[in-house]
Amino acid sequence: MHQVSVSLAGTILATVALTGLTAAPALASTHGARGAGDRYFPLQGNGGYDVKHYDLRLRYDPASRHLRARTIIRATAKKRLTSFDLDFRRNLRISTVTVNGVGAVFHQPAALKQELVVRPFRAVAKDKTFTVVVRYAGTPAAITDPDGSVEGWVPTKDGAFVVGEPQGAPSWFPCNDTPRDKATYDFRVTVPRGVTAIANGDLTGQTRKGRWTTFRWHNREPMSTYLVTVTTGRFDVRTGTTPGGVPYYIASDPKLTAKSSAVLAKLPAVTDYLAELYGPYPFSSTGAIVDDASKVGYALETQTKPVYDRPPDELTLAHEAAHMYFGDSVTFKRWRDIWIAEGFAEFSSWMWSEHTGGKTAQGFFDTYYKKKATSSVWKPPPGNPGSAANLFSASVYLRGAMTLQALRVKLGDATFFDVLRSWHQTHRGRNVTVGQFRAFAEQRSGQDLSRFFDVWLVRKAKPTSW
Ligand code: ARG
Numbered sequence: 067m068h069q070v071s072v073s074l075a076g077t078i079l080a081t082v083a084l085t086g087l088t089a090a091p092a093l094a095s096t097h098g099a100r101g102a103g104d105r106y107f108p109l110q111g112n113g114g115y116d117v118k119h120y121d122l123r124l125r126y127d128p129a130s131r132h133l134r135a136r137t138i139i140r141a142t143a144k145k146r147l148t149s150f151d152l153d154f155r156r157n158l159r160i161s162t163v164t165v166n167g168v169g170a171v172f173h174q175p176a177a178l179k180q181e182l183v184v185r186p187f188r189a190v191a192k193d194k195t196f197t198v199v200v201r202y203a204g205t206p207a208a209i210t211d212p213d214g215s216v217e218g219w220v221p222t223k224d225g226a227f228v229v230g231e232p233q234g235a236p237s238w239f240p241c242n243d244t245p246r247d248k249a250t251y252d253f254r255v256t257v258p259r260g261v262t263a264i265a266n267g268d269l270t271g272q273t274r275k276g277r278w279t280t281f282r283w284h285n286r287e288p289m290s291t292y293l294v295t296v297t298t299g300r301f302d303v304r305t306g307t308t309p310g311g312v313p314y315y316i317a318s319d320p321k322l323t324a325k326s327s328a329v330l331a332k333l334p335a336v337t338d339y340l341a342e343l344y345g346p347y348p349f350s351s352t353g354a355i356v357d358d359a360s361k362v363g364y365a366l367e368t369q370t371k372p373v374y375d376r377p378p379d380e381l382t383l384a385h386e387a388a389h390m391y392f393g394d395s396v397t398f399k400r401w402r403d404i405w406i407a408e409g410f411a412e413f414s415s416w417m418w419s420e421h422t423g424g425k426t427a428q429g430f431f432d433t434y435y436k437k438k439a440t441s442s443v444w445k446p447p448p449g450n451p452g453s454a455a456n457l458f459s460a461s462v463y464l465r466g467a468m469t470l471q472a473l474r475v476k477l478g479d480a481t482f483f484d485v486l487r488s489w490h491q492t493h494r495g496r497n498v499t500v501g502q503f504r505a506f507a508e509q510r511s512g513q514d515l516s517r518f519f520d521v522w523l524v525r526k527a528k529p530t531s532w
């Protein structure tokens with residue numbers, strides 16, 4: 067019903083525009099672009115606006131896998147918008163969309179897997195902040211990535227494991243799904259009593275009503291959509307503060323608490339060590355979520371609280387913790403530049419091993435450097451993975467981390483760690499490219515590194531001299 071009346075309003079507006087006012091330039095129809103221009107994911111993200119804040123309200127029943135939700139998006143128009151797109155997959159049923167409180171016409175083109183086209187009753191003026199409210203319900207469907215892995219809203223025995231890299235977010239909330247559009251978040255997640263709902267940022271409230279519990283989370287520092295989680299299930303929770311002063315929230319599936327507690331107990335020390343290495347921790351809190359979701363096959367650096375599909379080993383814990391600096395705080399502009407996250411996180415896990423008296427970063431380098439020129443350690447080059455299917459290939463991580471260890475040897479520890487620390491400090495909260503890092507490292511170290519980076523990041527062959 068609602069949709070019908072709204073469509074009529076839209077028709078009336080269109081009619082008015084056609085009868086006499088079409089010539090007025092202010093009324094020219096201007097649509098925000100359908101994608102944000104990423105070559106790996108052309109439909110991802112949208113043009114014409116910039117999201118400032120998401121307010122997500124969700125009710126999830128793990129038994130029926132039913133989700134009912136309302137997303138409020140507060141955004142600023144970068145141009146006059148007579149219509150715009152959000153990224154949202156078609157598996158959930160939308161009941162209403164409003165823009166600035168007024169019903170809007172919307173549709174989800176069948177030929178496009180993630181576009182929700184919204185036509186406000188009144189166009190949004192350039193530079194104006196506007197509010198979109200989308201109400202929807204249904205059973206979220208997990209999605210399969212170009213590399214064959216599963217992501218999005220992944221049901222577990224007692225809840226859902228929610229991960230969004232590189233494209234899972236629009237399977238459960240409408241958004242501008244590009245790493246470049248960071249925003250703050252509020253979450254209000256209602257789950258059956260006994261289930262815990264964990265999202266990014268800080269817990270700001272927990273209330274019970276009948277059979278249901280509502281958890282409120284606030285994520286203060288801007289976050290890219292691929293880093294959002296609202297993981298639910300039965301969890302044992304420990305909270306505290308690291309000796310260096312960072313609050314933490316650590317949750318584990320009760321079946322996995324015994325198996326994961328020794329490694330999780332290292333998180334405070336890992337967090338404080340990374341702050342020594344790279345400078346002040348970039349977010350208001352840290353943490354970890356260990357769930358029983360091994361069919362996922364990977365962990366993800368969801369902002370402030372990485373999620374683990376099983377009990378992590380220490381290297382994985384350090385890798386995800388390091389992503390808070392590289393990936394989450396300093397984020398790539400486009401997927402091709404994934405090395406800026408994965409190479410740095412992997413290298414940092416080697417540093418943690420070295421710091422704790424285990425294998426040194428050079429030891430890891432030597433182990434992998436022995437691999438034959440035909441090994442998957444070398445292909446594709448980390449600075450140009452070539453396609454979305456190769457984003458998380460071994461070479462992006464291993465050759466990617468070796469690049470940094472080779473740079474460390476070339477520059478010496480003092481200069482090298484100064485480069486990484488100042489890189490994070492300079493770009494924290496922002497988006498960057500591999501090219502920017504290359505230029506930054508050269509400028510900060512005063513050395514010509516163009517051949518070095520070409521050999522390690524761009525050329526296909528195994529590096530032999532640099
Ligand atoms: N960024 C994650 C990690 O290294 C891996 C995500 C893999 N995702 C995927 N769809 N294959 O820590």
Ligand code: ZN
Nearest residue numbers: 385389408411
């Ligand atoms: Zn990673």
